[in-house]
Amino acid sequence: AEVEETLKRIQAHKGVIGTIVVNAEGIPIRTTLDNSTTVQYAGLLHQLTMKARSTVRDIDPQNDLTFLRIRSKKHEIMVAPDKEYLLIVIQNPCE
Amino acid sequence: TLDKIIYCCYLNIQVFDEQGKDVTPRPLYRPEPNASLHKQSKILSTQDFSGATGSDFLSSLSTHQTSGINASLVGPFSRTYGSSSISKSTISTTESMADEIVEPGSRRDTAISLSDVQVRRDEIREQLTKEDIDRRVDIYLTETETIWLLDMPTVMVSVESEDAEKLQERNKIYIELCKNKAGNDCFVERMMQTLNGAPKNKEMQCDKILMEDKGMMATSWDLYDSFNALETTLTSSITERSKSIASSSIIDLESVILARIHEEEEDHSEAILKSEKFQQDLFFMERVLMENVFQPKLAAYRQLPEEGEEGEEEEEEEEEQKETAVSSSILLDLSEAQEEILPPSLERLWSYTCEWSDGHNVSSMAWNKLNPDLLAVGYGQFGFKEQKKGLACCWSLKNPMWPERIYQCDHGVTALDFSLANPNLLAVGMYNGTVAVYNVQTHNTTAVLDSSESFDKHIGPVWQVKWIEQDRGTTGDDKGEILISVSADGRITKWLIRKGLGCTDLMKLKRTASERKKLTGEKKSEALISRQAPGMCFDFHPRDTNIYLAGTEEGHIHKCSCSYNEQFLETYRAHKGPVYKIAWNPFSTDMFLSCSADWSIILWRQDSVRPILTFSSTTNVVHDIMWSPKSAFVFAAVNEGQVEIWDLSVSTLDPLIVTFPNPGVKFTTVLFARNTDCILIGDSNGTVSVYELRNMIASDSNKV
Numbered sequence: 001a002e003v004e005e006t007l008k009r010i011q012a013h014k015g016v017i018g019t020i021v022v023n024a025e026g027i028p029i030r031t032t033l034d035n036s037t038t039v040q041y042a043g044l045l046h047q048l049t050m051k052a053r054s055t056v057r058d059i060d061p062q063n064d065l066t067f068l069r070i071r072s073k074k075h076e077i078m079v080a081p082d083k084e085y086l087l088i089v090i091q092n093p094c095e
Numbered sequence: 096t097l098d099k100i101i102y103c104c105y106l107n108i109q110v111f112d113e114q115g116k117d118v119t120p121r122p123l124y125r126p127e128p129n130a131s132l133h134k135q136s137k138i139l140s141t142q143d144f145s146g147a148t149g150s151d152f153l154s155s156l157s158t159h160q161t162s163g164i165n166a167s168l169v170g171p172f173s174r175t176y177g178s179s180s181i182s183k184s185t186i187s188t189t190e191s192m193a194d195e196i197v198e199p200g201s202r203r204d205t206a207i208s209l210s211d212v213q214v215r216r217d218e219i220r221e222q223l224t225k226e227d228i229d230r231r232v233d234i235y236l237t238e239t240e241t242i243w244l245l246d247m248p249t250v251m252v253s254v255e256s257e258d259a260e261k262l263q264e265r266n267k268i269y270i271e272l273c274k275n276k277a278g279n280d281c282f283v284e285r286m287m288q289t290l291n292g293a294p295k296n297k298e299m300q301c302d303k304i305l306m307e308d309k310g311m312m313a314t315s316w317d318l319y320d321s322f323n324a325l326e327t328t329l330t331s332s333i334t335e336r337s338k339s340i341a342s343s344s345i346i347d348l349e350s351v352i353l354a355r356i357h358e359e360e361e362d363h364s365e366a367i368l369k370s371e372k373f374q375q376d377l378f379f380m381e382r383v384l385m386e387n388v389f390q391p392k393l394a395a396y397r398q399l400p401e402e403g404e405e406g407e408e409e410e411e412e413e414e415e416q417k418e419t420a421v422s423s424s425i426l427l428d429l430s431e432a433q434e435e436i437l438p439p440s441l442e443r444l445w446s447y448t449c450e451w452s453d454g455h456n457v458s459s460m461a462w463n464k465l466n467p468d469l470l471a472v473g474y475g476q477f478g479f480k481e482q483k484k485g486l487a488c489c490w491s492l493k494n495p496m497w498p499e500r501i502y503q504c505d506h507g508v509t510a511l512d513f514s515l516a517n518p519n520l521l522a523v524g525m526y527n528g529t530v531a532v533y534n535v536q537t538h539n540t541t542a543v544l545d546s547s548e549s550f551d552k553h554i555g556p557v558w559q560v561k562w563i564e565q566d567r568g569t570t571g572d573d574k575g576e577i578l579i580s581v582s583a584d585g586r587i588t589k590w591l592i593r594k595g596l597g598c599t600d601l602m603k604l605k606r607t608a609s610e611r612k613k614l615t616g617e618k619k620s621e622a623l624i625s626r627q628a629p630g631m632c633f634d635f636h637p638r639d640t641n642i643y644l645a646g647t648e649e650g651h652i653h654k655c656s657c658s659y660n661e662q663f664l665e666t667y668r669a670h671k672g673p674v675y676k677i678a679w680n681p682f683s684t685d686m687f688l689s690c691s692a693d694w695s696i697i698l699w700r701q702d703s704v705r706p707i708l709t710f711s712s713t714t715n716v717v718h719d720i721m722w723s724p725k726s727a728f729v730f731a732a733v734n735e736g737q738v739e740i741w742d743l744s745v746s747t748l749d750p751l752i753v754t755f756p757n758p759g760v761k762f763t764t765v766l767f768a769r770n771t772d773c774i775l776i777g778d779s780n781g782t783v784s785v786y787e788l789r790n791m792i793a794s795d796s797n798k799v
Contacts, residue, residue, distance in 0.1 A: 058316055076387065
């Protein structure tokens with residue numbers, strides 16, 4: 001219930017373009033974007049997260065990736081990775 | 096010399112091949128029972144031993160030896176052993192192998208009779224048990240005698256050796272022979288032709304050899320993970336085994352794993368959504384989003400220099416200096432320079448508001464003592480008729496749009512304070528007189544302690560609560576913290592946390608008689624409804640926690656001490672309306688300020704009953720005042736229509752900054768931020784706005 005509330009708040013937040021929750025196999029559990037975009041984001045970000053995590057752990061195996069932010073010209077993509085899922089939020093920070 | 100001869104008992108051993116045919120190889124020769132020394136020793140380790148085990152072999156060796164067991168002997172033996180296993184069915188090959196080995200062996204002496212061997216082998220056979228096979232056999236390695244495997248005698252002899260002459264002779268004879276050979280009748284050459292068998296080609300076909308490429312990634316973290324996983328599985332499997340029989344536990348584990356996998360597949364998506372980690376991630380994500388949106392404002396709060404602005408300010412300062420340095424008689428220049436100094440102002444950064452707090456009146460605010468970014472705000476109406484359910488929220492700097500904690504209360508919240516000794520305790524005072532203590536660490540929304548069941552609880556609204564550190568040396572307790580509240584029933588009570596909330600009265604605020612002297616004989620006296628004056632506020636002396644000031648609804652301010660609860664030390668009378676707030680000056684601790692509903696703010700000195708200064712700039716009820724924690728001269732006052740920042744070093748007649756709220760909204764509370772130059776203002780619509788004080792000239796001196 002609290003999870004639902006927080007998710008709703010994030011989705012309704014200022015500047016948020018979309019929210020995606022994908023499980024480990026790449027199947028979207030929750031999304032506010034259309035299916036093709038969701039699948040595209042999920043696939044690409046999954047690979048990038050794996051690479052980023054691999055990089056972090058290569059440097060120090062006891063370390064692990066907790067959060068990933070990609071800032072581009074148009075918006076910012078924030079990924080919270082986990083073993084079982086990926087939480088992706090796309091936001092347009094400035095007005 | 097090596098004395099290792101094994102004679103096998105041809106009679107006892109039989110070898111059968113796959114079809115069951117008896118392929119027991121017949122021996123090459125049968126040794127005489129009385130084997131002479133020059134008998135060829137046969138090292139028959141081949142097919143006869145195919146049935147015997149290795150240790151059997153060794154044990155038999157041990158009994159026959161005349162010197163210690165030599166594992167080296169097993170060397171040639173094992174070679175033949177191996178080779179024999181390959182060529183089990185073909186007799187000829189093994190025999191030939193045996194023949195080869197016989198060669199070196201033939202030089203050895205043999206001296207064991209067959210009968211002896213036979214007997215001994217039988218004995219050995221019986222003694223061998225399973226445990227013999229399993230038991231450790233000690234093998235001693237020593238150097239063997241040199242084993243001649245190949246001996247190629249030289250064909251060259253030195254001329255100076257002893258046999259040289261003989262050899263030379265022989266050589267000569269040979270050469271002669273070769274010469275004579277040519278036409279001699281003794282030597283005839285003849286050629287022959289052999290039959291060659293017809294060669295035959297045979298083709299074979301086999302299954303396609305499948306090739307597969309496999310790639311692996313070997314990163315350092317992969318190795319680390321596998322290593323750790325291995326360790327954990329080992330430990331877990333060990334613990335499992337220790338509980339039950341090895342085989343059954345493995346089966347259990349497998350079945351459990353299977354069951355779990357099945358369940359996981361079903362509930363996967365739901366489990367993810369419900370998992371705690373997901374909640375945490377959402378929490379962080381929300382904060383990150385907030386940060387993105389509010390970043391410039393938050394930076395201003397923290398007084399981080401904003402890009403671009405710093406340069407401008409520097410330019411301004413330089414210009415000023417230049418101007419003033421040039422000439423003091425050029426007033427024009429000076430005035431220009433002055434114009435560039437921006438007047439102090441309040442700049443609105445952001446406001447804490449959410450759907451819960453909309454419509455409620457902000458009644459009190461308090462900072463957390465340990466974490467200066469955590470703010471507690473209490474929502475409750477002031478008037479009797481407007482009462483509705485109250486709310487206490489904890490806001491964090493990192494999330495200005497949603498409070499960290501929401502505590503719903505049955506009655507309006509009128510006072511709040513965070514504890515100093517236990518920074519996670521929040522004391523809340525309510526309109527119905529209840530004092531409750533919440534623990535903000537947990538997500539639990541019920542109060543830890545509640546005074547609704549205690550005996551001496553307050554009957555009137557609690558207008559202020561505060562945690563005070565006090566020396567309780569007299570009572571024997573250590574220096575501790577106590578909660579003090581003042582309420583409209585005229586009591587200042589001290590709450591003790593002992594199995595629930597118990598309280599004792601520090602002071603009862605009695606109505607004091609007016610200064611007019613009463614004639615002793617007069618029977619007419621003021622009819623008092625109650626002997627007690629409702630208390631509105633109090634403040635403890637910053638240096639001496641025994642002394643405190645209490646303000647009442649009558650307009651009197653009493654100075655009291657914790658040691659006396661009957662008498663006031665002093666009474667200050669000047670206000671004509673209820674005193675809403677009292678504040679000691681944190682720097683020059685002789686002065687204090689009080690504000691009241693009679694539209695005035697009065698500055699007092701401790702030792703004088705007459706006020707020092709009165710500030711009245713508006714015709715509005717002043718709800719709240721607070722001294723600035725940075726400067727002894729600055730304080731903020733909030734009345735219904737505006738917020739005023741007074742700077743006593745600049746002017747005592749007018750406030751320095753005045754800010755007006757949105758129309759329809761009244762300001763109710765004010766709070767200075769401790770670590771930055773910001774001020775928080777609460778209003779009657781449930782919004783707490785954060786304003787930054789800009790361009791305030793800092794002055795740290797204490798007032799004279």
